[in-house]
Amino acid sequence: MDLTTHYLGLELEHPVVASAGPLSQTVAGVQGLVDGGASAVVLYSLFEEQLRAEVARDEQLIDAQSNAFAEALDYFPTTPITTRSAAYSYLSLLERSAKSVDVPVIASLNGADLGGWVEFSRELADAGASAIELNIYLVPGDVKTSGDVVVERHLEIVSAVSDAVSVPVSVKLSPYFSSVGDVALQLVDAGASGLVLFNRFLNPDIDIETLTTDAGFELSTPQEGRLPRMWIASLRNHTTASLAGTSGVESSDDVVKYLLAGADVVMTTAALIRHGRSYSRELVGGLQSWMVRKGFASLDQVRGMLAVPTMWDGEAVRRGGYVSAIQDAKARYGAL
DSSP states (O other), rough: OOOOOEETEEESSSSSHHHHHGGSSSHHHHHHHHHTTTTTTTEEEEEEEHHHHHHHHHHHHHHHHTSSSSEEEEEESSSSSOSSSSSHHHHHHHHHHHOOSSEEEEEEEESOOTHHHHHHHHHHTTTTOOOEEEEEEEOSSSSOOOOOHHHHHHHHHHHHHHHOOOOEEEEEOOSSSHHHHHHHHHHHHHHEEEEEEEEOOOOEEOOOOOOEEEEEOOOGGGGGHEEEEHHHHHHHOOOOSSEEEEEESHEEEEEHHHHHHOSSEEEEEHHHHHHHHHHHHHHHHHHHHHHHHHTBBHHHHHTTTTTTTTTTTTTHHHHHHHHHHHHHHHHHHHTT
């Protein structure tokens, strides 16, 4: 049985990939994910705010020494990446991880502004990143910010980073655009080699006793896989870019669903946190069992079977599904 897949031009043994998260914060953690069966590992995300803070510290040091003797020049930072910085630590982790495992290691940057991403992306490529995942977490705080401004910010970041590095760049994007499909294709035109669907935004809750908001983070649930699978199915026959499904992966059934929709790879962190790093092998084993039961010999026979054909009227398909679902709900729950 052939489970080989290609993602961002990288050949992977199978489609189950460990996504960015707390399990990939150390070399031992990365090795554990690979030993547990992951075909590739996305490192935890380095945040734009960390890069900005380090640049600010370096500038402050320069200002503080600007009136000192000439010998003080020896103390000036020669690069924005200082010895003990988060950026240096991330580069070190990336370099050591890439050398210690025989699967692709993908770097992840999280932010909302162009900032120092371009220069640091070059450093990531030089440190051994097989690819770079841009986690563009942009939630406009100003309610008057237009959708066009948000889209342009995404395109600016993707274009600049893609032009700056020789390794492939993927974009982990939000599902909250007015036209997700159009934005996705624009990102590909801007230089993205792949799309990761979708980024999970925080949804703070309100504590009515303490009168505060709680921005706690929760692991994804299988129900959350429906939205990204819908858009992967819609995009599959409209782009040659790689498509990664993420969120809502709990069992091998979820992996199969993503592949049928058209995903090249299926990423998960929540399932590995719940069941352990070796759970990737169970996900792959479940996929193999399903393929045997259904008579499939390779992933190529499975991938995109349920993707939306290009000749279909996409709006009619979505509208028809919506109407059918509402009618079914009326019949089912109205009889109670």
